[in-house]
Amino acid sequence: MFRGQPREVKTVPQEIEFKKEDTSNFEPLWAKEELVSTLHSRVNNEKTSDPKELFFKCMMDGVKNNRNVKLAIDLCVHCGACLNACPTYLSTEDIHNSPVGRADLIRGLLKSRNLSGKLLGKAVGAIELNDQSFRDISTYYYQCLECRRCGEICPFGIDQADVTRTIRSALYDTGKISRYTAIIIDNAERTGNNMALPPPALRSTIEFAQDEIKEEKGVDVTPKIDEPAYAMFVPPSADFFSNMETLKGYMLFLHSIGLDYTFATEHAELANFGLFTDEKHLRAIGNHMVEVATKLGAKIVVVGECGHGWRAFKNYVIPELSKRGITGMHVFNLVQDAIKDGKIKFEPKKNDGPSYVYQDPCNYARGGDMIDEPRFILSNVVSKYQDSPHSRERTWCCGGGGGLLSDEFLPLRTEYAKLWYEDTLSIGGDYVIRPCAICKAQLSHTLPRLNKKYDHKVSSSGLMDLVYNAIIP
């Protein structure tokens, strides 16, 4: 650097300011063209010169091909029930950032091209497809958490999450996808896990966990890695990275029941960001898991703690696995059975101290049918826990679902998170249990901010973490 020249200052990107009733400033960072082309080349997408018209065409395809989306677009009576259900609307009060508001952006486009819209225009809510409306759609469709709370409360079951997935898919087809989800999908397809952890890193993490289990519990667990086994175990890759206690919980538990299982470095990922963004990638990532399980000769695939990953696994991967005679299940199914069969014993006192609150991850409760199993396990591993005031199918999203975990959304995510945080405080809880990798990441980002703002100390973890503490080896 030359003397006298002003030193180049690396600017920290300014945090976007949260304003009530208008969150249009929270636009995601978009993926660069090169990355989009890479992703497109994997799923044979067509190219075009006019993105807006292509968007319209892809959107129409999505609406015409999917009954849930077609009905969702057709059905609304504008009763406003979803406004009381939607965490994004309740925390922002921006009408476009609500289920009905988001859907009306699309209904408006469709109306602008049908008779009533041509005759009556804005009176029936018609919206011309132009730069502004295209931007509104891409912005607000990336503020949806895809938590499906609206779909449960809507008298007609209109699930805006499925509309969001369809619209994001159409946006993606035109080259618009958030940088964060694009990178994650690319990582998953390139390396078999979202974190792009190479096999040596995965191996050393597993070895590290083995050492810790030996040290803390005095047990030699010896999981297979990439070897044929009766079961393939697939946690979300975040568990190899930041949720070590959860990973240790799986390993010690699977060892305790004597299951012959293997990790697969080729597919060490339960999460499937294709679910958030594009059906084609949902299938590509899911199919890869099926391939790897087949290659390893697994009879069952057992998965770890990840909400949306579980929804994608249960409703796409398991049906695919079953075509090959392979069964899929959640580790919680195994834990529950092991407890009932008396195969494992716990000392719940080991977890004494915090005031536990269980909060269902959205995709366990709405679309995952995984509600009672974690509660049964929890009642065995802690002396006492409470259900959140909004629980089971009425649970709040952590605020980071739908692929919104990126930095640019942090102020918005913190607002979304107030709903469950205030619920926790209202029943005197100070420890939130959310067995989901996205919840865990979102909580690790937002709890410090919320604890400071509300002057409380709330901490959090998954469920297998508590199983690990309480299990008698």
Add this chain to the structure above:
Amino acid sequence: MNSLDYLLTAILFIFIPYAAFAIFLIGAVYRLASWISPRGLTGLKTVAIVPNTFHIFAVLKDIFKRVFLFYTLPKMEKDRTLIIGSVLFHYGIWFSLLGHLAMILPLPVSLQFHEMIALYMGGTAGISAFAGILILATRRLHVKRMRRISYFDDYFAISMLLALIILGLVQTLYIKPLFMFTVSPWLVSLIEFRPEIATMANISPVTAVHITIGLIFIAYIPYGKIVHIVSYLFQPTITKKSYKIKNVKQPEMNVSGATEGGENSATGD
């Protein structure tokens, strides 16, 4: 009846009814086809949203609760007007419609008793529907966020229904006409495709307007939001079962590789 009167009566009670029915039918077929033809479910085997609906009875129970108990609508939270208005309005309309049915399927009771039922039950149902729609319309006009999501179609449907309810109440509570000898024979003649309008020549103008708006409303049903009376039956999120996974029990597992294979035990769909 002079020829002009006859023409007007014929337009009101022959042409408009059949036209309305035809428009209704075309719209209904078109709408149904557009719901049935999409086969996909955004890449998933099922998009069921209510947990643990593994059996058709669980699905039916949930739909029943949605339709008759409005159980998902917000209750104790901020927005109680929606459930109160909805219950009053919908139950009022259902019972009113049941009452209308008596016009083509006469009750085996005395005329006096029939009139009593019409007055008390019909009146109660009408007042309930009226109160309900007033609450819902007020909510829509008064609450800012509701105005933001309200469009011409919403106000159009409400206006039609409000007019129908008011005119219906005026007949039930004040005019108390005997439809058995006027509207009933006409309706039956329409259904039998040999329209007979002689009995309609001297009906009250209130009844004539009620019928005409009613017919326009019927024609409108498939094209607007009123389709919700049947459309939810096609919505896969609440009508499809959850996907049931096969839980392999642990004793089977530990015998490595010796358990089942190739069998597709997954139910659901």
